[in-house]
Amino acid sequence: MTVEILLAREMGFCWGVRRAIDLVEKATEERGPILSLGPIVHNPQVVAALAEKGVQVTSSIDGVSGVPLAITAHGVGPKVLEEVKAKKLEIIDTTCPIVTRSQRWAEKMAEDGFTVIVYGDADHREVKGVLSWAKGKGIALAEGDVPSLSPELLSRVAIIPQTTQSPVRFAAFVGRLLQEHLGQISELRVINTLCNVTASQQAAARELAQEVDLMLVIGGHNSANSRHLAEACREVGAETHHIETAAELEEQWLAGRKRVGIAAGASTPDWAVEEVVRRIRKMAPK
Numbered sequence: 001m002t003v004e005i006l007l008a009r010e011m012g013f014c015w016g017v018r019r020a021i022d023l024v025e026k027a028t029e030e031r032g033p034i035l036s037l038g039p040i041v042h043n044p045q046v047v048a049a050l051a052e053k054g055v056q057v058t059s060s061i062d063g064v065s066g067v068p069l070a071i072t073a074h075g076v077g078p079k080v081l082e083e084v085k086a087k088k089l090e091i092i093d094t095t096c097p098i099v100t101r102s103q104r105w106a107e108k109m110a111e112d113g114f115t116v117i118v119y120g121d122a123d124h125r126e127v128k129g130v131l132s133w134a135k136g137k138g139i140a141l142a143e144g145d146v147p148s149l150s151p152e153l154l155s156r157v158a159i160i161p162q163t164t165q166s167p168v169r170f171a172a173f174v175g176r177l178l179q180e181h182l183g184q185i186s187e188l189r190v191i192n193t194l195c196n197v198t199a200s201q202q203a204a205a206r207e208l209a210q211e212v213d214l215m216l217v218i219g220g221h222n223s224a225n226s227r228h229l230a231e232a233c234r235e236v237g238a239e240t241h242h243i244e245t246a247a248e249l250e251e252q253w254l255a256g257r258k259r260v261g262i263a264a265g266a267s268t269p270d271w272a273v274e275e276v277v278r279r280i281r282k283m284a285p286k
């Protein structure tokens with residue numbers, strides 16, 4: 001019995017990640033080695049390949065001097081930018097324009113007197129960055145946090161989602177916030193900063209997950225985008241494994257499977273997908 005391998009109709013590197021990689025590669029060609037403030041993408045294999053080309057990662061700007069510094073596609077807050085400028089470091093800004101848009105909205109809504117709720121993972125770099133543009137008038141929330149909101153935060157509220165969140169979950173979050181707190185809210189602004197690439201990759205993965213008997217989502221374990229893809233597949237009932245590399249594939253997962261679906265996060269290179277396809281072909285029972 002051969003295993004049929006089906007690829008999601010949309011997957012892999014998004015234009016924001018391609019743009020960030022192109023910018024840092026061009027910078028190293030023109031200026032020599034550079035530092036990036038955090039990994040350029042949430043994919044250790046891509047980060048390792050970039051390191052060979054001269055893009056080293058630093059987790060902090062303390063002690064950094066005399067070398068160009070790349071801001072990643074996730075963006076940073078105003079305080080970090082001020083620190084970088086004070087050190088007179090050359091900035092290579094690869095912030096994804098969609099993230100920049102979220103940051104501008106957070107700044108504007110806070111200036112207009114709204115409490116800014118950033119819906120997403122409070123520990124994610126993009127969320128931290130967007131939140132800091134609200135300059136103390138914002139809060140990061142996920143689904144479970146809605147009931148614990150205090151009334152003073154709720155009078156005028158602007159909600160901004162992390163760009164890679166699932167549209168379905170974001171809509172549910174907004175609905176729940178309204179259901180539980182409508183009496184306290186005098187004005188609500190919902191700013192749709194969801195990324196179309198993420199939404200269409202999730203839709204494609206969901207669609208494929210309903211046609212196969214096993215889904216593999218390929219992407220960095222530290223990639224929120226890839227985790228959300230795997231969640232989207234599980235939501236439609238598909239057995240789903242999130243793997244970073246072909247080496248994590250387990251033979252037992254393939255036992256008795258006829259159709260295996262593959263989706264990949266926005267920070268996953270094509271070669272990582274090709275390696276998984278090759279390994280499935282080797283492992284699959286003939």
Ligand code: SF4
Nearest residue numbers: 014016096098163195
């Ligand atoms: S997933 Fe969307 S928001 Fe994130 S880097 Fe790619 S294009 Fe930009």
